Amino acid sequence: MDYNDEIKFVCLCERIGEPLYASPRGHGATKYLYNLPADHLQPYEAQAMVELRKLIPQSTTIVEIPVYKPSVPYDLTSIQKAVPRNAIFSEMDVGHLRAADELTRMLLSQPNRADFFNACALCRDSVNPHLWVNAFTKAALRRPDMRGFRLPALWEIMPDLFIEARPWKEAIKQATLPARERAIIIIDKDFTGTNLNPHHKVAYFMEDIGGNSHHWHWHVVNPFFAPKGSVDRKGEIFYYMHHGMLARYDTERLANGLNRVVPFEIHKDLVEEACFPKLTLQNAAVNFSDRQENTLLRDFNRSREPGGNLGFLTIQELRAWCDRIVEAIDAGFAIQEGGGRVDLRTEKGIDIVTNMWESNSDTPHRKYYGMPHNYGHSAFGFCHDPDFRYKAPPGVMYLPATSMRDPTFWRWHKYLDLISQRQKDYLPIYTQENLQWTGIAVTEIQVVRGEDSRLPVTLDPVNNLVTHWLQSDIELSRGLDFGRTNFNGLGSIWVRTTHVQHLPFIYRIRVTNQTRADAQATVRIFMAPKLDENGDKLPFFEQRTLFFEMDKFTTIVPPGDSIIIQKSENSTLTVPWAQTFREIERDVKSLSRAQGMCSCGWPDHLLLPRGKVDGMPFDLFVMLTNTQIDQVASSRRQLGTLTPKGTCRDSISYCGMIDDKFPDSRPMGYPFDRPAVEDERSHLDMFVEEFVTPVSNMGTAEVKIFHVDKTLLRGNGAPETLRKIHVTP
Amino acid sequence: MDYNEEIRFVCMLERIWEPLYLSPRGHGTTKYLYNLPADHLQPYETQAMVELRKLIPPATTIVEVAVYKPSVPYDLKSIQETVPRNVLFSEFHERHLSAADDLTRILMGQPTRTDFFNACALCRDSVNPHLWIHSFTTALLRRADMRGFRMPAVWEIMPDMFIEAKAWRTAIQHSIMPAQERPVIVIDKNFTGSNLNPNHKLAYYMEDIGINTHHWHWHIVNPFNAPKGTVDRKGEVFYYMHHGMLARYNTERLANGLNRAVPFDIHSDVIEEACFAKLSIQNAQANLAGRQENSTIKGFFRKKDPATNVRHEELSILRSWADRIVEAIDAGFAILEGGGRVDLRTEKGTEIVTAMWESSFESPHRNYYGVLHNFGHSTIGLLHDPDFRYKEPPAPMYFAGMSLRDPVFYRWHQYLDFFTQRQKDYLKPYDNLQWTGIVVNQIQVVRGEDSRVPITLGRINNLVTHWMQSDIELSRGLDFGRTNLNGLGSVWARATHLQHLPFTYGIQVTNQTRADVQATVRIFMAPKLDENEDKFPYYEQRHLFFEMDKFTVNLHPGENIITQKSENSTLTVPWGQTFREIERDTATLTRTQAMCSCGWPDHLLLPRGKVDGMPFDLFVMLTNTQIDQVASSRRQLGTLTPKGTCRDSISYCGMIDEKFPDSRPMGYPFDRPAVADESSNLTMFVEDFVSPVSNMAVAEIKIFNIDKTILRGNGAPENGRKIYVTP
Numbered sequence A: 001m002d003y004n005d006e007i008k009f010v011c012l013c014e015r016i017g018e019p020l021y022a023s024p025r026g027h028g029a030t031k032y033l034y035n036l037p038a039d040h041l042q043p044y045e046a047q048a049m050v051e052l053r054k055l056i057p058q059s060t061t062i063v064e065i066p067v068y069k070p071s072v073p074y075d076l077t078s079i080q081k082a083v084p085r086n087a088i089f090s091e092m093d094v095g096h097l098r099a100a101d102e103l104t105r106m107l108l109s110q111p112n113r114a115d116f117f118n119a120c121a122l123c124r125d126s127v128n129p130h131l132w133v134n135a136f137t138k139a140a141l142r143r144p145d146m147r148g149f150r151l152p153a154l155w156e157i158m159p160d161l162f163i164e165a166r167p168w169k170e171a172i173k174q175a176t177l178p179a180r181e182r183a184i185i186i187i188d189k190d191f192t193g194t195n196l197n198p199h200h201k202v203a204y205f206m207e208d209i210g211g212n213s214h215h216w217h218w219h220v221v222n223p224f225f226a227p228k229g230s231v232d233r234k235g236e237i238f239y240y241m242h243h244g245m246l247a248r249y250d251t252e253r254l255a256n257g258l259n260r261v262v263p264f265e266i267h268k269d270l271v272e273e274a275c276f277p278k279l280t281l282q283n284a285a286v287n288f289s290d291r292q293e294n295t296l297l298r299d300f301n302r303s304r305e306p307g308g309n310l311g312f313l314t315i316q317e318l319r320a321w322c323d324r325i326v327e328a329i330d331a332g333f334a335i336q337e338g339g340g341r342v343d344l345r346t347e348k349g350i351d352i353v354t355n356m357w358e359s360n361s362d363t364p365h366r367k368y369y370g371m372p373h374n375y376g377h378s379a380f381g382f383c384h385d386p387d388f389r390y391k392a393p394p395g396v397m398y399l400p401a402t403s404m405r406d407p408t409f410w411r412w413h414k415y416l417d418l419i420s421q422r423q424k425d426y427l428p429i430y431t432q433e434n435l436q437w438t439g440i441a442v443t444e445i446q447v448v449r450g451e452d453s454r455l456p457v458t459l460d461p462v463n464n465l466v467t468h469w470l471q472s473d474i475e476l477s478r479g480l481d482f483g484r485t486n487f488n489g490l491g492s493i494w495v496r497t498t499h500v501q502h503l504p505f506i507y508r509i510r511v512t513n514q515t516r517a518d519a520q521a522t523v524r525i526f527m528a529p530k531l532d533e534n535g536d537k538l539p540f541f542e543q544r545t546l547f548f549e550m551d552k553f554t555t556i557v558p559p560g561d562s563i564i565i566q567k568s569e570n571s572t573l574t575v576p577w578a579q580t581f582r583e584i585e586r587d588v589k590s591l592s593r594a595q596g597m598c599s600c601g602w603p604d605h606l607l608l609p610r611g612k613v614d615g616m617p618f619d620l621f622v623m624l625t626n627t628q629i630d631q632v633a634s635s636r637r638q639l640g641t642l643t644p645k646g647t648c649r650d651s652i653s654y655c656g657m658i659d660d661k662f663p664d665s666r667p668m669g670y671p672f673d674r675p676a677v678e679d680e681r682s683h684l685d686m687f688v689e690e691f692v693t694p695v696s697n698m699g700t701a702e703v704k705i706f707h708v709d710k711t712l713l714r715g716n717g718a719p720e721t722l723r724k725i726h727v728t729p
Numbered sequence B: 001m002d003y004n005e006e007i008r009f010v011c012m013l014e015r016i017w018e019p020l021y022l023s024p025r026g027h028g029t030t031k032y033l034y035n036l037p038a039d040h041l042q043p044y045e046t047q048a049m050v051e052l053r054k055l056i057p058p059a060t061t062i063v064e065v066a067v068y069k070p071s072v073p074y075d076l077k078s079i080q081e082t083v084p085r086n087v088l089f090s091e092f093h094e095r096h097l098s099a100a101d102d103l104t105r106i107l108m109g110q111p112t113r114t115d116f117f118n119a120c121a122l123c124r125d126s127v128n129p130h131l132w133i134h135s136f137t138t139a140l141l142r143r144a145d146m147r148g149f150r151m152p153a154v155w156e157i158m159p160d161m162f163i164e165a166k167a168w169r170t171a172i173q174h175s176i177m178p179a180q181e182r183p184v185i186v187i188d189k190n191f192t193g194s195n196l197n198p199n200h201k202l203a204y205y206m207e208d209i210g211i212n213t214h215h216w217h218w219h220i221v222n223p224f225n226a227p228k229g230t231v232d233r234k235g236e237v238f239y240y241m242h243h244g245m246l247a248r249y250n251t252e253r254l255a256n257g258l259n260r261a262v263p264f265d266i267h268s269d270v271i272e273e274a275c276f277a278k279l280s281i282q283n284a285q286a287n288l289a290g291r292q293e294n295s296t297i298k299g300f301f302r303k304k305d306p307a308t309n310v311r312h313e314e315l316s317i318l319r320s321w322a323d324r325i326v327e328a329i330d331a332g333f334a335i336l337e338g339g340g341r342v343d344l345r346t347e348k349g350t351e352i353v354t355a356m357w358e359s360s361f362e363s364p365h366r367n368y369y370g371v372l373h374n375f376g377h378s379t380i381g382l383l384h385d386p387d388f389r390y391k392e393p394p395a396p397m398y399f400a401g402m403s404l405r406d407p408v409f410y411r412w413h414q415y416l417d418f419f420t421q422r423q424k425d426y427l428k429p430y431d432n433l434q435w436t437g438i439v440v441n442q443i444q445v446v447r448g449e450d451s452r453v454p455i456t457l458g459r460i461n462n463l464v465t466h467w468m469q470s471d472i473e474l475s476r477g478l479d480f481g482r483t484n485l486n487g488l489g490s491v492w493a494r495a496t497h498l499q500h501l502p503f504t505y506g507i508q509v510t511n512q513t514r515a516d517v518q519a520t521v522r523i524f525m526a527p528k529l530d531e532n533e534d535k536f537p538y539y540e541q542r543h544l545f546f547e548m549d550k551f552t553v554n555l556h557p558g559e560n561i562i563t564q565k566s567e568n569s570t571l572t573v574p575w576g577q578t579f580r581e582i583e584r585d586t587a588t589l590t591r592t593q594a595m596c597s598c599g600w601p602d603h604l605l606l607p608r609g610k611v612d613g614m615p616f617d618l619f620v621m622l623t624n625t626q627i628d629q630v631a632s633s634r635r636q637l638g639t640l641t642p643k644g645t646c647r648d649s650i651s652y653c654g655m656i657d658e659k660f661p662d663s664r665p666m667g668y669p670f671d672r673p674a675v676a677d678e679s680s681n682l683t684m685f686v687e688d689f690v691s692p693v694s695n696m697a698v699a700e701i702k703i704f705n706i707d708k709t710i711l712r713g714n715g716a717p718e719n720g721r722k723i724y725v726t727p
Helices: A003-012 A043-054 A077-082 A094-108 A113-124 A129-142 A165-174 A198-206 A209-221 A234-255 A315-331 A349-358 A372-382 A407-425 A540-546 A581-586 A688-692 B003-012 B043-054 B077-082 B094-108 B113-124 B129-142 B165-174 B198-206 B209-221 B234-255 B315-331 B349-358 B372-382 B407-425 B538-544 B579-584 B686-690
Strands: A030-035 A061-066 A184-187 A333-335 A341-343 A440-449 A464-475 A494-502 A505-513 A519-529 A548-557 A560-567 A616-626 A698-713 A724-727 B030-035 B061-066 B184-187 B333-335 B341-343 B438-447 B462-473 B492-500 B503-511 B517-527 B546-555 B558-565 B614-624 B696-711 B722-725
Touching: A003 A030, A003 A113, A003 A581, A077 A094, A094 A113, A094 A129, A113 A129, A129 A209, A165 A184, A165 A724, A198 A234, A198 A407, A198 A494, A209 A234, A209 A494, A234 A349, A234 A407, A234 A519, A234 A540, A234 A548, A315 A333, A315 A349, A315 A372, A315 A407, A333 A349, A349 A372, A349 A407, A372 A407, A440 A464, A440 A616, A440 A698, A494 A698, A505 A519, A505 A548, A505 A616, A519 A540, A519 A560, A540 A688, A548 A560, A616 A688, A688 A698, B003 B030, B003 B113, B003 B579, B077 B094, B094 B113, B094 B129, B113 B129, B129 B209, B165 B184, B165 B722, B198 B234, B198 B407, B198 B492, B209 B234, B209 B492, B234 B349, B234 B407, B234 B517, B234 B538, B234 B546, B315 B333, B315 B349, B315 B372, B315 B407, B333 B349, B349 B372, B349 B407, B372 B407, B438 B462, B438 B614, B438 B696, B503 B517, B503 B546, B503 B614, B517 B538, B517 B558, B538 B686, B546 B558, B614 B686, B686 B696
Parallel strands: A030 A061, A184 A494, A184 A724, A464 A698, B030 B061, B184 B492, B184 B722, B462 B696
Antiparallel strands: A333 A341, A440 A505, A464 A494, A505 A560, A519 A548, A519 A616, A616 A698, B333 B341, B438 B503, B462 B492, B503 B558, B517 B546, B517 B614, B614 B696
């Protein structure tokens, strides 16, 4: 895919709520004008276009991009009816997803890239903009002719999902100035609240734009609505990714002196936690609703809301669904639609149980087990105005891109996670034969910290990791619909946000291969906090649910002693800080790319938990398993393949595979996904060492994460010479 | 004041958050550019100004308005510190008000109108825009050299206080269009909610832009922090205006099948009513908070919020304030600061009691009786985030210009209203009602017509309300929008409000004396039936009588017929002038009385009534103007001025720097019980009160609501596209 082809698509993603005819696109030396077919515009639009083009400064270099009717005709009526342009599109809403899928199908059916482009360009201004991005992304991921396409960062395409009212309105204000007089809008590191609200201490995690962007992307790649059987290990990956997020959240809470999250029990009404997100959605022209402290969860019926397709739900039903799922787990079988039972005492059980509560199209009986996950999100999202009597928009829990901001997200998911864990508790423990890889021994594990000259640290580089703050720049103008930028020379408006970052590090794993042949090993790296709220060592039965994945890759272990080295930035779990529109725009050199779609994955900058100023101890765990056993033969993807980080790739561990088998045959989260002993609760004094020691191919080491409260600059955007304005969200 | 002088001031009121250097002002054929002194701008601002002026189409007729330093120097530092530019300015916040007063003094201190202009223009972009408007308006009202200045409607100056998010953003969206391609944004008549919320049936009243403007204006004209002794009958006018609003609110509730408002007792925690206002305030870059159902009030202390860091009080202290005031009323005296007592068993008692709860600087003891009214507004307006832990802006209850949107406003004020009523209950019934020799024989109202609302009802004593759409030019208040480059055209929003067909009072009076007398005609109205459709007993109905008009008339001996047009009511002000009307009206070069100021909105003069007619008691009383007129007031009681130019509603808004011209207690004769023991006279009706007094009369009239909408036609061209938006 060459630059000229790519830029046509990239510019479509600019100002998604602003029709293409209204203004030129692109901020580079060249601006792009899309020439839509004459009959596509209303007469007033055609008039306006003529007038508005007169305002483009004479000196501008313009490339006109003709848009034709695509060869496969389409009808958008039902999509437009299901999701009006000014509705709040939600991936939690069945009707919305169905409409998005319809558009995706239509986009996929276009025979060649030119048709695909025409269809994308023509539909863009006729359907809901967020629905369009959803369908466009899914289609681009699946079309072979779009391989190599680089999607700009989600937070530049839809900044209104990430940037709060104050900086947003400041940006509109700055937009009136000529580009070089505009100030950089620096968003205060204090995020949207204060520590009088204890949960706010982890706001840097809940409000992180990378984390929220990941969650959005995950739900686009893994819609609950995917046709039955089309996604390998669908339920399990839902469980595993969210479980990983929860382990990280609890770790951040421990690092901040907070207790681990208390699951929200659905048999309870009261939501103690408040949420004031301060976000406004441009296309819907509404402000997300707040939730005050101590709000009651109530039955909802939002059928009167335009574009709301969820209908109604009683909390009683939601409770019944959850009770039935727990019943099924404890009984050992689930009821199937149309009669019959499905056994849950198998490896597949985790998939089935999660399918039940997610609930996706693979659920054994959707009527009977309901849709607890989605409806729970909605119940939280609507509890301030359950019957739309106040015409109040939903809260952030209703959208995957924003729900992480709400403390109840974590409480609700913890509750659901415990349901899946309960299922796992019924499985037989891993036998020694399963865990042990005879002849392979992990003898020492180390991490060695890298450096950044701007952050002088005197700590020993071995086993002492460091986190700090980093400011990254976001170009808000790419998503500022109907702003004044598009006339004032289309310059940038920079917003500078702060997020956690860490100094890069490498793993050094000393291994002995006692066999006489090369062994291909899958290296599984996990980490968990060592101490509980009291500063006591976490017993294994508690700690194992806090282990979160750090990396998974394959390597050849030659006979004898060897050292496996892996760089933190090459983690297969993470994706790097996303590309900006500007980077893509300016990078005209790489004319063909085979793998560029920057997609789903845990944000690289959040790879490490924040830790503590005086060091927070963690258990770093490494296990080597036999790739010959691990690799799923029918998967085209080779387990743990590494691709250079410069181009983008998915995190398979967290995001699964599109149209392919998941390459790793082990249960996700292996070996921590099951109890280590039959009766876990009577082994309260078992610790991780006792789990690890008997198995030669496992190892553990204590590392400490120190947080240095200093802020560095990524320098990925705004020129430092600009004025600066500090804004509290 | 001539046009060229006026327009310089008017254009400053456009886009008040957008600095003057940034863009030309005015939408007429001529655009105005303000040339500020060079050292007034930052270097980047000067740069930007140069660049931005290049973007003005060459064909534009430009008038450059030079701004100089005013002759009296000033220092804005403390004002800027107290109220930063990007906070929500509140009339209920004492420090905000005193900062506004500082600015008002700076503006008042300028010796000439030119200096005044220069000071206004230079301060404008250095202080909080809402504070600037507050001080500018206050100064305008008081400066003799600004007489005749026409102020555009508040909803065009600060549309963000009136127009909800959806319509607002639609306006931004369509402002990118060339002016002639822009649609009219028609805001749905269903307002911000639905009738699943019963209180929403009153949305047309609570969300009316006229009534909210009135309330904003009232609090500017009558700030609670006016220096002691400067405002005549300050407490009483506070009580009376809010009492009138409540009577009207309760009337609307009855018309909609709802019970009258239940007072919110500060000793209760739970507020059952929710409020989702959906408003965003531009300069604060914040969306106002909503309130969910069944929220509880909490003591607040927002020390970290520059906008709301008022003094911290526990809820129990607020409750004590309320108890102490009731104690004082029942004991018959209040405690004075520094010792001593003040008697409450006098006519002045209303004044004192209201000053206690308002509380104004007339309060006998501000520490002891507290600041109940303001703190109630703040407590309710901040209950969603009482310690600013969520950095959340306040809710509408915190602002004079928006609080009427919240049902709890009326519950809170009903509670406060009872204090003053309780005080009144201790006074003796009136023995001064009769005016011997004057007899009101008959009263009636005769309805006018509008060909667009055809009705077959008899014209006599059958009044009619309907819906009306009026246009608001949003572009005048759309800061940092794209209009200012796209040829500065208009962005029209069309709002629906209640309206009535005009009518005339006909009052037949006999003057049995042999001389001409001057009479004050007092007209009131109240609903006739209660929630059960039973006739209201007088002791309940008297609280529901709301003023319709008050004027003076000369009565010849013998028969007289008094006619008075509804649109000349001295209670009301007409629909506010648009920027455009002022801009285009270059002919009227001198005006002596134009400051369109405080008053009940004309379009809400009549309650909505019911589709099948709602019965009302129309009450007329004539009193002797010689007794009524306060001699020391320069203002003649009930003077009529032609409605084309603007004037104040004295009854509701009081007088600035002047004695209130009417010597009777406000609300006379309904402000006191008619008999000593009111609650044992449950079967007394209004007729029993009226019949013995020859100069009083009552008549039954009906108000019919025709559910039809007609267009005022005060703005957008009719052939344009329309876009329909639900708030």
